[in-house]
Amino acid sequence: MPQSSSLNRRIVLASRPSGEPADSDFRLETGAVPEPGPGQLLLRTVYLSLDPYMRGRMSDAPSYAEPVQVGQPMVGGTVARVVASRHADYPVGEWVLSQSGWQDYAVSDGSGLLKLGSAPERPSYSLGVLGMPGFTGYMGLLDIGQPKAGETVVVAAASGAVGAVVGQLAKIHGCKAVGIAGGPDKCRYVVEELGFDACIDHRDPAMANLLAKAVPQGIDVYFENVGGAVFDAVLPLLNPRARVPVCGLISAYNATSLPDGPDRLPLLMRTILTKRIKMQGFIIFNEYAPRFGEFRAAMQELLRDGRIKYREDVVDGLENAPRGLMGLLKGENAGKRIVRVGPDE
Amino acid sequence: MPQSSSLNRRIVLASRPSGEPADSDFRLETGAVPEPGPGQLLLRTVYLSLDPYMRGRMSDAPSYAEPVQVGQPMVGGTVARVVASRHADYPVGEWVLSQSGWQDYAVSDGSGLLKLGSAPERPSYSLGVLGMPGFTGYMGLLDIGQPKAGETVVVAAASGAVGAVVGQLAKIHGCKAVGIAGGPDKCRYVVEELGFDACIDHRDPAMANLLAKAVPQGIDVYFENVGGAVFDAVLPLLNPRARVPVCGLISAYNATSLPDGPDRLPLLMRTILTKRIKMQGFIIFNEYAPRFGEFRAAMQELLRDGRIKYREDVVDGLENAPRGLMGLLKGENAGKRIVRVGPDE
Numbered sequence: 001m002p003q004s005s006s007l008n009r010r011i012v013l014a015s016r017p018s019g020e021p022a023d024s025d026f027r028l029e030t031g032a033v034p035e036p037g038p039g040q041l042l043l044r045t046v047y048l049s050l051d052p053y054m055r056g057r058m059s060d061a062p063s064y065a066e067p068v069q070v071g072q073p074m075v076g077g078t079v080a081r082v083v084a085s086r087h088a089d090y091p092v093g094e095w096v097l098s099q100s101g102w103q104d105y106a107v108s109d110g111s112g113l114l115k116l117g118s119a120p121e122r123p124s125y126s127l128g129v130l131g132m133p134g135f136t137g138y139m140g141l142l143d144i145g146q147p148k149a150g151e152t153v154v155v156a157a158a159s160g161a162v163g164a165v166v167g168q169l170a171k172i173h174g175c176k177a178v179g180i181a182g183g184p185d186k187c188r189y190v191v192e193e194l195g196f197d198a199c200i201d202h203r204d205p206a207m208a209n210l211l212a213k214a215v216p217q218g219i220d221v222y223f224e225n226v227g228g229a230v231f232d233a234v235l236p237l238l239n240p241r242a243r244v245p246v247c248g249l250i251s252a253y254n255a256t257s258l259p260d261g262p263d264r265l266p267l268l269m270r271t272i273l274t275k276r277i278k279m280q281g282f283i284i285f286n287e288y289a290p291r292f293g294e295f296r297a298a299m300q301e302l303l304r305d306g307r308i309k310y311r312e313d314v315v316d317g318l319e320n321a322p323r324g325l326m327g328l329l330k331g332e333n334a335g336k337r338i339v340r341v342g343p344d345e
Numbered sequence: 346m347p348q349s350s351s352l353n354r355r356i357v358l359a360s361r362p363s364g365e366p367a368d369s370d371f372r373l374e375t376g377a378v379p380e381p382g383p384g385q386l387l388l389r390t391v392y393l394s395l396d397p398y399m400r401g402r403m404s405d406a407p408s409y410a411e412p413v414q415v416g417q418p419m420v421g422g423t424v425a426r427v428v429a430s431r432h433a434d435y436p437v438g439e440w441v442l443s444q445s446g447w448q449d450y451a452v453s454d455g456s457g458l459l460k461l462g463s464a465p466e467r468p469s470y471s472l473g474v475l476g477m478p479g480f481t482g483y484m485g486l487l488d489i490g491q492p493k494a495g496e497t498v499v500v501a502a503a504s505g506a507v508g509a510v511v512g513q514l515a516k517i518h519g520c521k522a523v524g525i526a527g528g529p530d531k532c533r534y535v536v537e538e539l540g541f542d543a544c545i546d547h548r549d550p551a552m553a554n555l556l557a558k559a560v561p562q563g564i565d566v567y568f569e570n571v572g573g574a575v576f577d578a579v580l581p582l583l584n585p586r587a588r589v590p591v592c593g594l595i596s597a598y599n600a601t602s603l604p605d606g607p608d609r610l611p612l613l614m615r616t617i618l619t620k621r622i623k624m625q626g627f628i629i630f631n632e633y634a635p636r637f638g639e640f641r642a643a644m645q646e647l648l649r650d651g652r653i654k655y656r657e658d659v660v661d662g663l664e665n666a667p668r669g670l671m672g673l674l675k676g677e678n679a680g681k682r683i684v685r686v687g688p689d690e
Contacts (some may be wrong), residue, residue, distance in 0.1 A: 227614055246618045249611070261606015265615050266594070270570055273591045275627040280625075281618040 001319065003044075003104050003342035008033045010103035010317055011071045017058055020329065025058065026074070026322040032310050034107045040231035041087045043080035043098055043106045048318070048339040049127035050325050054250055065283075074102040074321075077132060078341075079123045093118055094276070097126045101319055104341065114292075128161045128336035129303065129310040135295050136247050136284040137165030142173075142221055143288070147287075149174030151220035152239075153257075154211075156180040156230045157282070158190045158199055159311075161336035162247065165200055165299075166223045168308050169194045175221075178214050180207075180230055182331040189334070208233035223247070224279075235271060244279040311335030346664065348389070348449050348687035350428075353378045354663055355418045355448035362403055363672065370403065371419070371667040379452045383407035386432045388443055388451045390613045393663065393684040394472035395421070395670050396506075397593060410628075416575055416679075417665075419447040419597040422477060423686075424461070424468045438463055442471045449686065468689075471507045473681035474648065474655040480512030480640050481592050485568055487518075488633070489590035489625050494519030496565035497584075499556070501525040501575045503544055504656075506681035507592065510644075511568045512541045513653050523559050525552075526573055527676040534679070539654055553578035568592070569624075580616060589624040656680030 001009065007030050014027040036042045053065075057075055060067045068075055082090045087110050090096070095116035100106035116123055128134060132234040138161075147153055152172035155162040158179025167177040167190070179190040179199040187199035198214040200207055211233050218239035223230060227249035238244070271277065282288075288295075302308040313335040315324035321339045328337050346354065352375050359372040359535050381387045398410075402420055405412045413420055423445040427435045432455055435441070440461040445451035461468055473479060485507075492498055498515035502508040503524025507514035512522040512535070514532040524535040543559040545552055563584035569576060572594035583589070616622065627633075633640075647653040658680040660669035666684045673682050 023531055065628060127574065153355055201508060219514065224614070231610075231614065244567065246614065249618055258607035258609060258612060261608050262603035263606050263609050265576075265609040265613050266572060267499040268613060269569070269594055272624055274627055276627040276632065278624040279617055281622040283621055287621060326489060 002317070006033065007031075008105045010101070010104060011318065011321055012073050012102075013068045013070050014059055015070060016060060017055075021055065021058060021322070021326055021344050023322060028319055031216075033105045035083055036107050038086050038088050040107050040109050041082050041090045042084040043078075043096065043108055044083045045078045045080045045104055045106070045318075045341040046095075046344060047079040047124045048076050048100075048102060048321060048341050049078065049131070050315070050321065050328050050333075050337045050339060051133070052329060054325055055329055061342065069115055075099065076101050077127055078106075079126055080106070081344075083093045091118075092332075095120050095123050097131060102318065104318065124312060124338055125303075125310065127338050128312065129165060130296060130299055132284060133161030133336065134165050134299055135292060137162040137223070138169065138295050139284060139288045139291065140245035140247050140282060141166045141169050143223065144282060145221040145223060145243045147173045147175045147221050150176075152176045152178065152215050152217055153221040153223065154178045154180070154215065154219050154234060155223040156202070156226040157331070158194075158196060159335065160333070161226075162225055163223070164190075164194055164310065164335075165308065167247065168194055170221070171195055171197075172302070172307060174303055176215075176217075178211070180211070180226075186334065189311075193311075196258065202230055212237060218242075221245075224249070235268070238271065238275055238277060242275060242277050244277060246279055246281040246282070255304040313337045315339045317341075347662070351378065352376070353448060353450045355446075356663065356666055357418050357447075358403060358415050359382045360415060362400075366400065366403060366667070366671055373664055378450045381431050381452050385432050385452050385454050386427050387429040387686040388423075388441065388453055388649060389428045390423045390425045390445050390451070390663075390686040391440075391689060392424040392469045392472055393421050393445075393447060393666060393686050394423065394476070395420060395666065395673050395678075395682045395684060396478070397674060399656065399670055400674055420444065421446050422472055423451075424471055425451070426532055435460075436463075438655060440465050440468050442476060447663065449663065460646055469657060469683055470531060470648075470655065472683050473657065474510060474653065475644055477533045477670060478506030478659070478681065479510050479644055480633065480637060482568070483514065483590050483640050483644065484629060484633045484636065485590035486511045486514050486566065486625060490566040490568060490588045491496060492520045492566050495521075497521045497523065497560050497562050498568065499525070499560065499564050499567040499579060500568040501521045501547070501571040502676070503539070504531040504680065505520045505570075505678070507570055508568070509535075509539055509655065509680075513539055515566070516540055516542075517647070517652060521560075521562075523556070525556070525571075531679065534656075538656075543686060547575055557600075563587075566590075569594070580613070583616065583620055583622055585620045585622075587622050589618060591624055591626040592629070592644060620644055658682045660684045662686075 041277045047250045057068045059182040097114040153175045155163045155166040158181045169186045170177040177196045179196045190196045190199040219237045224246045225248035313333040318341045355435045362370045383516045402413045427439045442459040503526045515522040522541045524541045528680040535541045535544040545555045566584045567579045569591040570593035658678040663686045
């Protein structure tokens with residue numbers, strides 16, 4: 001069932017997953033296309049972003065964001081077009097970056113929208129390298145990580161939307177960039193296409209040793225977006241005064257309980273103390289919203305000059321979004337995963 | 346055996362302790378008083394500082410500082426007087442802050458000495474509120490903790506040299522200050538003398554609940570100097586964007602292995618992420634040496650105005666330094682613990 005002008009398809013949270021999400025945790029519903037009231041506009045979703053944080057929103061564990069309520073549409077960033085408007089600032093045909101979620105149509109009063117113009121070059125890029133993931137990599141690395149020329153930067157999920165930006169920016173700032181990714185294909189892409197100095201396959205049983213060999217000078221910035229075994233391998237390699245921006249913990253999103261002991265919390269604290277390490281969590285739009293314009297301008301220039309490369313992994317059709325998310329959480333994507341929900345025109 | 350002008354007593358590390366240090370890990374030796382060569386001076390120790398970090402120096406586990414070698418004198422900050430000099434800048438009679446260690450006499454070429462003048466008002470204060478511990482509390486709280494008026498600051502070992510400075514400075518900056526200390530006497534001192542808003546006895550089995558009640562607005566700055574059960578009680582109370590300067594982990598200094606599981610390292614990482622917390626380790630003279638003068642001037646003014654109060658706990662005689670350190674690690678001290686090694690004159 002493709003997108004139509006007469007029906008609003010939406011995918012709602014059917015139940016809260018325990019561990020990995022399953023098909024049965026999602027439900028496709030259809031309803032009437034909503035009508036915009038005075039001062040409102042109607043958006044038609046063209047692209048939906050799939051991101052690891054969505055797993056967290058499916059749980060009701062305490063977090064930095066409200067969970068999705070069971071029966072409500074899944075949340076998500078979208079690129080959409082204005083198809084009806086009673087809002088003077090938004091003519092029909094305008095492209096916007098919005099938070100319409102997993103559905104074909106959404107009504108908006110304009111708050112939280114970012115205008116992309118009437119004919120943006122690559123509108124879907126605003127879900128990736130020019131949007132939240134790119135902004136996360138940019139600010140986390142440059143503002144918290146403070147990389148200096150000659151230092152070593154390590155990032156996991158290196159072929160993903162955030163990791164690819166982190167490693168390429170690290171190179172631009174004169175650092176050695178070492179990625180970690182799942183499987184030889186991704187590792188090849190990270191080194192050959194993105195220009196990292198090295199990439200370690202985290203599925204290799206010798207991962208920790210390979211990483212140690214790849215960073216003979218130790219690690220000065222570890223951009224944390226996965227946690228788990230990768231963090232365990234990184235921890236002993238951190239240099240004095242290392243910086244660890246913490247923007248995600250993909251490996252822990254599906255965890256329902258803490259791993260068995262021993263309890264390494266004191267070990268981490270001792271490492272922070274003796275190596276004078278800075279670890280800092282951040283949620284990009286909470287901390288850095290005022291600097292989004294600065295980021296967009298800088299990143300657009302880097303893309304235009306070919307200094308930052310970017311790849312998308314497009315899932316076709318809203319109905320395939322649940323499987324797309326499940327695969328993303330297992331690392332099946334090759335590049336930034338988005339869903340083509342409807343046609344451009 | 347008191348200090349004499351003809352003999353150099355020194356306490357050396359006899360063996361590396363496993364767990365808590367014991368008498369047998371120290372040995373008192375005597376030798377000749379050394380002679381200063383050209384460009385050197387001879388220092389006579391008047392006061393020796395006892396500090397928790399000394400436990401770490403007794404081990405050969407990797408740390409930020411070289412361990413004391415077995416058979417060598419224990420390291421330590423001292424306030425000393427020049428008793429012989431072949432160095433133009435240091436006349437006989439001058440008081441200095443030095444690192445002479447656990448002994449009566451030491452030869453120096455002047456490097457690393459801080460001059461205290463010929464008649465300082467309270468020379469021993471340079472081992473505490475005007476020295477390393479005060480500097481640690483001052484920079485850790487103000488530079489890393491960044492306290493804002495109306496916020497809540499929590500510090501453990503609140504009656505100690507560092508904690509007392511942290512809490513009093515927090516009050517001066519308009520914050521609510523909550524201390525944690527061992528036993529009702531220390532807690533009374535922290536509230537009634539130092540002016541904290543509250544103080545929790547960490548020996549009370551209900552410590553975690555009492556702390557939660559004492560910080561109804563949550564915790565914005567936790568100045569970490571103990572680790573262990575106190576940190577466990579603090580962690581769930583940290584507010585979004587909390588800052589955690591990490592300057593010490595007294596509770597872990599005697600630990601020989603990690604505690605039993607579950608492994609809470611992922612829990613700590615998740616808390617850092619979801620609450621966007623900044624944790625930062627620091628070693629005061631590594632990070633902040635250039636700002637020592639600024640600190641001394643500010644702290645001297647606060648002491649003069651009576652806005653910062655300070656108490657010393659004086660152990661009499663070099664031979665009692667080992668017991669003094671063992672007691673300090675158990676929290677037996679009431680105020681900054683120092684050893685009176687010799688007379689002023």
